[in-house]
Amino acid sequence: xxxxxxxxxxxxxxxxxxxxxxxxxxxxxxxxxxxxxxxxxxxxxxxxxxxxxxxxxxxxxxxxxxxxxxxxxxxxxxxxxxxxxxxxxxxxxxxxxxxxxxxxxxxxxxxxxxxxxxxxxxxxxxxxxxxxxxxxxxxxxxxxxxxxxxxxxxxxxxxxxxxxxxxxxxxxxxxxxxxxxxxxxxxxxxxxxxxxxxxxxxxxxxxxxxxxxxxxxxxxxxxxxxxxxxxxxxxxxxxxxxxxxxxxxxxxxxxxxxxxxxxxxxxxxxxxxxxxxxxxxxxxxxxxxxxxxxxxxxxxxxxxxxxxxxxxx
Ligand SMILES: [Zn+2]
Numbered sequence: 372x373x374x375x376x377x378x379x380x381x382x383x384x385x386x387x388x389x390x391x392x393x394x395x396x397x398x399x400x401x402x403x404x405x406x407x408x409x410x411x412x413x414x415x416x417x418x419x420x421x422x423x424x425x426x427x428x429x430x431x432x433x434x435x436x437x438x439x440x441x442x443x444x445x446x447x448x449x450x451x452x453x454x455x456x457x458x459x460x461x462x463x464x465x466x467x468x469x470x471x472x473x474x475x476x477x478x479x480x481x482x483x484x485x486x487x488x489x490x491x492x493x494x495x496x497x498x499x500x501x502x503x504x505x506x507x508x509x510x511x512x513x514x515x516x517x518x519x520x521x522x523x524x525x526x527x528x529x530x531x532x533x534x535x536x537x538x539x540x541x542x543x544x545x546x547x548x549x550x551x552x553x554x555x556x557x558x559x560x561x562x563x564x565x566x567x568x569x570x571x572x573x574x575x576x577x578x579x580x581x582x583x584x585x586x587x588x589x590x591x592x593x594x595x596x597x598x599x600x601x602x603x604x605x606x607x608x609x610x611x612x613x614x615x616x617x618x619x620x621x622x623x624x625x626x627x628x629x630x631x632x633x634x635x636x637x638x639x640x641x642x643x644x645x646x647x648x649x650x651x652x653x654x655x656x657x658x659x660x661x662x663x664x665x666x667x668x669x670x671x672x673x674x675x676x677x678x679x680x681x682x683x684x
Contacts, residue, residue, distance in 0.1 A: 389422075389570060390416075390417055390420040390421070390422025390423070390570050390571065391417075391422060391423045391425065391567065391568050391569050391570045391571075392413050392414075392416055392417035392422055392423070392424050392425070392569065392570070392571055392572075392573055393413070393424065393425040393426065393427055393564070393567065393569050393572070394409070394410045394413050394414070394424065394425075394426055394427070394448075394453075394455070395426075395427040395428075395429050395560070395563075395574070396410075396428065396429065396444050397428075397429040397430065397432065397435070397436075398428060398429075398430050398436050398437060398440035398441040398444060399432070399435045399436060399437055399440065400437050400440055400621075401437075401440060401443045401444070401447070401621035401622070402443070402444055402447045402448075402621065402622050403613050403614070403619035403620060403621060403622060404605055404613060404619070404620075404622060404630070404633070404634070404675065405575070405604060405605035405612060405613040405614070405619065406575075406622075407447070407451065407622050407630060407634050408602065408605055408634045408637050408638065409573075409574060409575045409602055410448060410451075410453055411451070411453065411631070411634045411635070411638065411658075412573060412602045412638050412667070413573035413574065413602075414453050415638070415658055415659060415662040416571065416573045416600065416662070416664060417573075418659045418662075419659050419660075419662040422570075423456040423457070424453075424455055424456055425455060425456060425457060425460070425567055425569070426445075426448070426455035426459045426460070427459070427460040427461075427462065427563060427567070428441055428444070428459060428460070428461050428462065429462050429556070429559065429560070430461055430462055430463045431462045431463060431553060431554050431556070431559050432553060432556075433553075443621070445459070446624060447621075447622050447624055450624035450627045451622075451624075451627045451630065451631055451651060451655075452627075452651045452652055452655050453655075460563065460567065462554075462559050462563065465559070465562075465563070466554070468562060468566065469548075469554045469558060469559055469562055472558070472562045472592070473515060473547060473548060473558070475592070476517060476547070476591055476592075477515075479591065480518075481517060481518050481591050482515050482516060482517055482518065482547065483500070483503060483504045483508075483515075483516055483518065483544075484503060484507075484508040484509065484510055484513035484514070484515060484516075485501055485503040485504070485508070485513055485514050485515075485516045485544075485546075486503060486508060486512055486513050486514075486550070487501050487503060487514075497539070497540065497541065497542055497543065498543050499543055500516075500518065500543050500544050501516075501544070503516075504516075504518070504544075512550060513550065514546045514548060514549050514550045515546065515547050515548040516544040516545065516546055516547070517544060517545055517546075517547045517558075517587070517588070517591070518543070518544055519541070519542065519543055519544055519545055519584070519587050520543070521587060521590060522536075522538055522541050522583070522587065523536070523583065523586045523587065523590075524536060524538060526582055526586060526596075526599060527599075528579075528599050528600060528601055529571065529573075529598055529599065529600040529664065530600050530601060530602065530664055530667055530669050531576070531579075531601055531669050531670075531671070532669065534579060534582075534601075536580075536583050541583065545557065545584055547588075556581070557581060557584045557585055557588060558588065560581070560585060561585050561588040561589060561592070564597060565589075565592060565594050569597050570597050570598065571597055571598040571599070571600055572597050572598070572599050572600070573599075573600040573601075573602065574600075574601060574602070575601065575602055575604050576601040576602060576603055576604050576670075576671035576672065577604050577612060578601065579601050579671065582599055582601075600664065601671070602638070602667060603667070603668050603670045603671060603672050603673040604671065604672040604673075605637065605672075605673065605675050606672045606673065606674055606675070607674070607675060608674065609672070609674070610672075612672065613675070627651050628647075628649075628650070628651055628654065631651060631654050631655065631658075632647050632654065633677055635654070635658050637673065637675065638666070638667050639663075639666030639667045639668060640658060640661060640662070640666060642654065642657065642658075
């Protein structure tokens with residue numbers, strides 16, 4: 372949906388003592404090398420600016436959760452010395468907040484109840500709401516949809532530069548609470564990022580398209596959007612990303628030093644041979660000192676050049 376134009380952005384790496392970043396994994400599997408890269412990149416971006424790095428577990432979709440994944444994610448971050456600031460936030464604890472925010476959107480006339488099936492929605496023209504919008508349906512067996520009327524054309528990414536959306540393929544509505552009463556990802560992310568005071572969302576480029584929907588919600592909440600920075604996704608071949616869904620091998624915590632070096636190199640830094648023999652703490656301290664987001668490839672995906680050399684991906 373989105374295209375990134377690799378023009379220099381004017382708002383790159385503005386020193387900001389009030390920087391608040393976050394890492395927000397879902398417990399749908401263990402961390403793999405690609406998620407470690409994102410965690411490390413967002414950590415370095417925060418710590419190099421004396422900022423805070425918060426951890427949020429996005430556990431609002433129980434059917435997709437894998438038993439033990441939350442503990443595994445926390446253990447993995449700790450094994451790599453990616454220590455977060457403050458308490459871990461769990462989205463599963465925050466239903467009341469999400470419901471309040473949905474009520475606010477409803478009070479602004481920005482939502483409606485919808486009972487369409489996925490099939491029925493698929494035949495609604497992109498720029499129109501489904502018929503439910505005129506029917507004043509009760510909440511029973513309904514999804515809550517946000518009227519996406521004020522579509523933004525793009526945004527300035529702190530790595531990729533200007534990113535323009537393909538506005539021909541943007542639906543006129545999207546779900547903020549599903550028929551099964553689970554909160555939608557877009558709603559929960561924006562509510563939490565606002566509530567946690569996030570100043571820059573640094574995450575994988577697989578979430579670029581989500582930015583469009585999230586910007587619409589910031590506007591609806593009358594809140595300035597944070598900065599955005601999308602790191603390249605780790606792929607094994609063009610278009611083939613490492614993911615929990617395609618059973619990428621979990622990060623081996625016993626190889627934390629090697630994993631960090633590999634992730635640091637993927638992010639464009641060049642550790643010395645001597646540093647490669649150092650401790651995890653030494654490696655991270657060095658990376659914080661020399662971190663420069665402009666060294667990261669300004670691309671939405673990069674092939675992992677360790678393929679064939681290591682079994683740790
Ligand atoms: Zn409908």
